[in-house]
Amino acid sequence: MLDQPDIIAAIATPPGRGGVGIVRISGKNLTSLARIILGKLPEPRHAQLSQFLDVHGKIIDQGIALYFPAPNSYTGEDVLELQGHGGPAIMNLLLNQCLACGARMAQPGEFTLRAYLNEKIDLVQAESVADIIEASTSEAARCAVRSLQGRFSTTIDELVRSLTTLRMFIEATLDFPDEEIEGLHDEEVREKLDAISQQFERILSSAHQGNLLQEGIKVVLVGAPNVGKSSLLNQLAEDDVAIVTEIPGTTRDSIQKLITIAGVPIHVIDTAGLRETTDIVEQKGIERTQAVVKDADILIRLIDCSCHAPGEDSEILQAFSIDKPHITIFNKIDLTSQTPGIETNEHAVKVYLSAKTGAGVDLLREQILRAAGWQTGQTGEGLFMARQRHLEALEATRNHLNTAWKYSNSESEWELLAEELRLAQDALSSITGHFTADDLLGEIFSNFCIGK
Template structure:
């Protein structure tokens, strides 16, 4: 048991509802339960009870559930009080718990205790927040697989393979005169290549999960009156943006989130880029450039009747060189045979009509493909991942690459052993075996209170 103090929080969202839940966790809840409900309820049985305040007056009536340690979410005694979901009632019930000896829980503290008490590893704990924050059903399913341990098991298999290899290498260093299982050059190279391939496979799956979690930030840019707002409306299937024939109608960035094959896509329609003396329009263009700086993907919208113009090339020259760009030639409904003007430096073009919808489905598919999404059967094999997971897997891959370059040099076995150790440490940080306290504080501070 890591903590002995008692924590309490409202575990249901703010506002009014049919049911509200106050969750309590601590080393021993017998005394608190007696004060709140008048008795200690039987373990793991839903019991109808009155809820009392510090003066013994009835606050509410509802269901109480008691989970004694260690068979609970946190690994401690846990009490869940399910009452009527009005804000006033919930606050009275929480106040009664605080008066009975509990303190207000910090964000994510229940899940933090579950991690510290070995009920969840760190990757599983993070997936709890990912389930809550999931913006699509596919993201929720992927997060649930991570909570059930799919991602953690894949990482542990890698760590186990590395541990075995480290044992052989370090045994060869410590006991060079002994007959030890072969750790020769060919054997080392073969084992290393196999582990590197497995790390690459897990990284690829994790990158797909990161797309599901974070989504794709797409910014529509182009000259005024090329149909950016019309395309946004077509993508969202709603009249989100005002559309007129007057250039410069859009003065500010308009943000909408859509779902494509289960992936959240955050689309930003921006003010047209051009030379202007209009002060408001200048502010809009400044916000356009700010949105571009945060984008994962750019859609450069152009009028298909004109093809790519000098002004479009000027906009293209302003875009960051490291951002993927799709050239979208709009208004093909107005030109029977639009000029197919490709842009060699972009290499990806789609012809659409935002007015009729022609070509928009092709754009949706190309958008996901350019962002790196690979279709999966119901997301099988995808791990919900965060940036720190991707960094850890990438670092592990780099250490293994260094190790492979040393494996053919027997005199470098000590350096090889160190690269393997660093690779194992990077992988173990994903599940929390090697995690600094400040990292834990950063992770769990982003959880909601009561979870």
């Protein structure tokens, strides 16, 4: 349980003007504070029309007061919410009155941190609160809500229980070698381990998909000047985001646009055309292109198929380390007899399209999702909003399970097997926060907004 008696307060609504603004207060025994500001402590869980008073008894505002006594509140402590008019001046006056009555300003994410420390939610659910707020697509929001409801945590807990059961049998065999333990032989251990591995792989697949919804996919368009990068950005965005002219070098700086494909957020970045130039501004744009390419998840290289010569763009490819998924676009098929289409092999994906007319652009959308690893046939109901730290913990779990397999063939190595299973269980438990370092908590909750 949280061992901090202090009371925290913060404005829980976004900055700016609005019809309603909320000041949230949490801590032990809010009776004294409520009596000063409201005249009395409101009836639990009943909306009460109240006058909000300053230290001199003058009215600051009039609104709704809601009181949630511990432990049946968001934080697990006494919580008081003052819902007034959403003007910045009124909200600041009300917050300052709370501070004058003994509360202190809440740190970013401190309300949710207290909910976690008071065991109202686990760490995955706490992170999903921020994910809901930051969701950039409706599918990402729904996925985050499922994590808040405990879907991700439940699957992790089920896998931990399976590991615990197997560890129990193995360690009992090691501790009591002279006893006969029914149903525990080499083959059966491998069968149980195989079932755990299959269960784990399903979770990992769903987590990878959810991570794409959480992080989004960064797609960078590269190519020589006037190959149609800006036109393609406008087609993907279905809007005139970038200026398009016949003059090479029109795009001098990177232009980014967030789009959605099948509910997945895609950050498309149009870059300056790559060529030798003495124009200082254009040179700066090319330098920025090289910088954004380093952070790209997928590279899309555009070629003007109406006048392309073999090897013409080789210097473009040499400028980058193509060690990440990339797609080659043969643009301007409206000027040739080429029809929209895709050519794929184990080394390359080529898409023939027209950024001017839009022909073939849907084929590109499909290939972007495929290159990112998105499984278009998977329904959103099975996905979890997974962060990068979750994937790292799952990858560590996979490594320990793979190592465990090596020790499962011989009972003489079961001590090593048991240790790898323990390490796998610890990695999984770090996801929900059962084994979590304090510095990790500070990193996670510092990214929350104040008042949540």
